[in-house]
Structure formats: C-alpha cells, structure tokens
Amino acid sequence: MFDDDTFVMLSAEEKAPDIMGYVKRKPSSKPELVTVEVKDRGVRFLDIAQARLYQDIFKSSFGLLISSHTLNERKVRFLNDEIGKSIQGRVIICHYEEHLFPSGNKKVGVLKINPRFKYSTPQPFRRYCE
Numbered sequence: 001m002f003d004d005d006t007f008v009m010l011s012a013e014e015k016a017p018d019i020m021g022y023v024k025r026k027p028s029s030k031p032e033l034v035t036v037e038v039k040d041r042g043v044r045f046l047d048i049a050q051a052r053l054y055q056d057i058f059k060s061s062f063g064l065l066i067s068s069h070t071l072n073e074r075k076v077r078f079l080n081d082e083i084g085k086s087i088q089g090r091v092i093i094c095h096y097e098e099h100l101f102p103s104g105n106k107k108v109g110v111l112k113i114n115p116r117f118k119y120s121t122p123q124p125f126r127r128y129c130e
Helices: 004-012 045-058 073-079 082-088 115-120 123-128
Strands: 019-023 032-039 062-067 091-100 107-112
Touching (some): 045 062
Parallel strands (some): 032 062, 062 091
Antiparallel strands (some): 019 032
C-alpha cells in the first residue's frame, strides 16, 4: 500500500502531501490511502496538478485539495468542461470553513464541495456537496 521509497524521494525534493492517511469504508473493508494537499488561499491550477501528482504517485484511492477559499465561478465552469476535467482528474476539490458553536467558545471545521462537482465526486464524499 504505502511506498516508503517514494515518500523519501519526494521528501528529499521538499515535496510531499500535507496529509496522508487511511480510511475504511466499513470496519471489515481494506484500508484505502488518502492524500491531501491544503492551501490557505484560492485554488490555482498548479495546486490541482500537485494534488493529482501525489494521488498518482502514491496510487491513493482518494486525492483531496482543500482550500480555505471557495472556487470562483469561472474556475468551476472551466473544471466542468473537458479540458478542465482532464486537469482535475480524480482530485476532489473541497472548501474548508470554520463555524462557532452557539456557545461561542468552540469551533468546528466543515468541508464543502461545490454541488456542480457532485457527479464527478466519489460516492463517499458526495454528502459534502453543498
């Protein structure tokens, strides 16, 4: 599953996913590798390519690109056409935002996926489509 040599080679070039982990769809199912790239700014096409590179290199079941900013309408339209889909590949682009609990002393993080990506989003993540 996880390839230590690949991780070492990328780390030597100061490149690696921000987060890597495993998920199980069911307790009895086989763990699946997830790679995640996180950006505290708007999503750029090179960010998508970077997330896709990590997904491809590590052969992860899921590759996520999480940004603190929503995608603008122009990028959403572009990523939904044929050229955009080829750039995005299987990368799931998410928007992260924090909300305060009503008590005001705790925050909860929420992932959202633009609903226009719903049908290209893998089933386990469709519940995050706004």
